[in-house]
Amino acid sequence: MAKVVNCPCGDVIKADTDDELVRLVQQHGKDVHDQEVKREDVLAMAQPAD
Numbered sequence: 001m002a003k004v005v006n007c008p009c010g011d012v013i014k015a016d017t018d019d020e021l022v023r024l025v026q027q028h029g030k031d032v033h034d035q036e037v038k039r040e041d042v043l044a045m046a047q048p049a050d
């Protein structure tokens with residue numbers, strides 16, 4: 001099931017799998033916010049995309 005993370009900066013990050021979502025959000029966190037994001041935090045922020 002696709003999931004989406006709404007970053008506080010306004011970006012919306014969407015992926016079809018948890019692994020992909022975690023990878024994209026971690027990359028976003030690093031590139032845009034210079035922050036490490038934990039997998040559990042990504043999944044806690046994730047919401048179903050429909």
Ligand SMILES: [Zn+2]
Nearest residue numbers: 007009011032
């Ligand atoms: Zn962001």
